[in-house]
Amino acid sequence: MSEQPTTRTSTNTAGWPLGLAGVALVIIGSFLSWSFDASILGDLSINLYPGSLQILAIILAVLALILLLAEKGPLQSRLGQWLDATLGLRALGIMLTVYMVLVLIAISVESDGLINVNPGGYVSLVGALLILVSSRLLPLRQLHDLSRARLPGWFEILAIALMMAAVLFGAAYALGLTDAWSFVLCLVFIAGVIAALFRTGTMSWFGHVAQRHKKVLTLAAFVVAFFFPFTQGGSDANMSIATQVLIFAATAMGLNIVVGLAGLLDLGYIAFLGSGAYVAAMLSESAFATIDWHPPFPVVVLIGACVAATLGLIIGSPTLRVSGDYLAIVTLGFGEIFRLAMFNLDGINGPLLTNGPNGIPGIPELQIGNFNFGDEHTVAGLELGRFSNYYFLLLILIGFVILVFARLNDSRIGRGWVAIREDEKAAEAMGVNVFGLKLLAFAIGAFLAGLAGTIKAHQDVAVSPDQYIFLESAFLLAAIVLGGMGTIAGVLLGATILKLLPEKLRFFSEYRLLLFGLLLVLMMRFRPEGLVASRRRQLEFHEEDEELAVAIESELVEEAK
Template identity: 85%
Template sequence: MSEVKTQPADSVVARPAENRAAWPLGLAGVVLLIVGSFLSWSYDRKILGDLSIVGNPGGLQRLTIIGAVLSLILLLAVKGPLTTKIGPWLDSALGLRAFGIGLTLYMVLILVAIGTESDGLINVDPGAYISLAGAILLLVGSRLLPLPQLNDLSKARVAGWAEILAIAVTMAAILFGAAYALGLTDAWSFIICLAFFATVVVVMFRTGTLSWFGHVAQRHKKVLTLAAFVVAFFFPFTQNGSDANMSIATQVLIFAATAMGLNIVVGLAGLLDLGYIAFLGSGAYVAAMLSESAFATINWHPPFPIVVLLGACTAATLGLIIGSPTLRVSGDYLAIVTLGFGEIFRLTMFNLDGTNGPLLTNGPNGIPGIPELQIGGFNFGDPHTIAGIELGRFSNYYFLLLLLIGFVILVFSRLNDSRIGRGWVAIREDEKAAEAMGVNVFGLKILAFAIGAFLAGLAGTIKAHQDVAVSPDQYIFLESAFLLAAIVLGGMGTIAGVLLGATILKLLPEKLRFFSEYRLLMFGLLLVLMMRFRPEGLVASRRRQLEFHEEDEELAVAIESELVEEAR
């Protein structure tokens, strides 16, 4: 590995006076965290995946050990053999503070979970209290450490192969972390696991590691994209044939593909669409009506590739129909019109029952009994065994949807980098100025609606076979609101942001069913906090970062330097 390029030693601000008790307290906290994790945490074996065995840590205890080891690395970077190697360019003190707070909250959540799922805190064994004491000591020790101003890790450069290795290790960690989290059937275990992962992300942000990885990802976009698809491809092989988790994964991919189409309309062109779920529904209904279901209303059953094109073109045609008369308005008026279109579509599907209109959709009964998708001799409903691992029907649909996601991402990225994409961005920023500069505003708006609807129709044709049935109740306004929330949460106009937002919005409600009616309340509070502290989204584009943080001069300078560096 080549040497890391940092600022000269004279440019590093001198360290403030250090409290002598800080480092010993932090080290003692790490030791107690590890020792406590090898002891029993709960008297009841049925709680949190059996944490009652001494000497054999359970899943949550292993996460605690991982957190303690990472904290030890940061401690050694503050004062120890790693001080001269990574200390000058890694903000270890801030990372330790984040670990101290995060691990303390993590242990408190574990105590609350044990007390809630059993007869109270009397079922908490000493090991949990020892680990809690270690987390508190780590927190106190980290608070006593000085916070010098160090070099910017985002500008650090290492050998190209080392950056690629960092991408591979990160993606592998994401794969195994996701597999472990989805494998947790207990809601409390899932929440505690998410708390740990959130702590690690905050630590990466505070130390500058996340910023550095962002720069690495920019320099190796193709490698990152390939690694992401490899991780996604191997995900079904980590589920041990679990249909429950793979069912959630397929729903996430359908939701993400649809959100990516809406991202063209909202994220690039800036057109607020509150009825977008209708385009997904139109593709699903076309596939259902042309299927070999006993309840299908059209006596024509073409091959699935033709069905896909028909469903997508039908959705695009609806986009043109609704867009032509309504895109003359904008802002709140456009939102109201698209909201009305979504409700009109749902009610129309109710009325096409042979009584109030032509017999096409069977009205509120929908079209059930849709057969499994079959392309050539491959039946997606049959399980298959690869490398000794059984892959069920949901895994088959997952791989097909993965190809769809790849196609949607390719379309979005090409359009975003094209002249059309620049025209959409100009319309989003200032429609009047764009029109004055010769941009065909109305034509580009119509094109955005048509392409976004086309992509949603593609996803809908696969969704009909995967769900085995379609009905009007599946395409209500709440689904459109969730699609829009995924884009805002993840980051408008970005690919990774929308995929992340769609995953969070589809995954969390499914895994938090334990909280029944309160899960949507918790989810709403999460969105409110997100909009308060990071309104630009989890993975924001540079433009939106500046829009929401105009007063941040340092951010503007940093983004400008990034653009100059990429131009070179």
């Protein structure tokens, strides 16, 4: 395939030595003390012994140095014709400057004033500003299209392995941060690296590599997920967050069938998760369980999922004749009806099934055969607690959900759902069974949510109506919109962000919803198709972008070959 070079214009070349000076100042400043107070931000008060946040600044500076050498230096002949070094340097300069400004703000807030900022912090800030200025002075040159670069297969597989390893250690490090300011600065660092990868074209190339080695990428992702508990040092707090993320992601994946593929706006989806959880609770051996029958857990899973699917059919049959805003209102009402029904099935206002507002507490730990999920286990000298046990079970569940979604998406049924989402009338005119496929989407989505609910009940050891409010449905929908409707990786990423950030940013408890809303507004403005968008969604939101249409068409032709 022919390369499509990008036209660049030349400007002032004095930015290169200025950038080198900026890199040197950032590194020198990071080896100096940033803070007078040793008790904040992981102790940044020691000269010649960088703390973890100072090491992150050094890493950003080293990445900037690599881009500078690719622009004009020993790496120019190897990387300069492919990497969009100037644009990548601009992204790094912006994020490094933001990073250093936030460091100074954090030190000022945590230790009562800028007077506690030591000279090293200001030196690194000046260095970041110099890198930013130099990126604006460097010339923009004509480059080859990096996404078309083909390297040996072993190198591409190695790139996938390194990327997955970086994800594993990055997630382990971020979750290990208990200080809110340190976590925010870590997010800025990650955002800076990702922005640089996108701006240089590296992520575009990696996307093509991932398409060529889908099985390797999938296997690497599950290997990383499997080894994640072994990086947490037996921390129940972090593994509790991880299990909640997996439950949230599995549920969001089911909703992704309804919203992302079929285009049906469901605002009461949390009810299907709740129905599975209540079935597991009522059939458990809890002292407060209301049904005197305790089948094995695999049977409970199937019953809970089938009950949720039945509710999906019940709500779908009379309401799927409507669409758009009317469907959203009906599903919103169903979510509230479910919650209120759980309040009233208390033996007074209705049959004794849910114990009303008290819910069903004291749900025992899962036990499959002789394996009790509440027991601690030692593997390779590392302690794995109860949350790690549930994590591995949920990992199997999320693998099953992803398999179902992927198979449906590539099937005739999936194409029918997409046709309905694009134009329901046109799909019906072409012979698509619109009502039947809508009903099937509701039933399958509810079935998958019910599966997750049966595990959630045991992991939480209690269920109550207050766990299944409208806000939870809104968060599930937001995860799909944020990550990218109709995609697997996007939903997983969106669910992780929306479940992880509230847990780690409790320092901003009064402003968490404000930050959440601001994030969605920015997404709708700058990337409405989501963080990981499908090609179809990209074209829907950027119809005027002819270059994007040509690029996607060429990708499809390449994959067809």
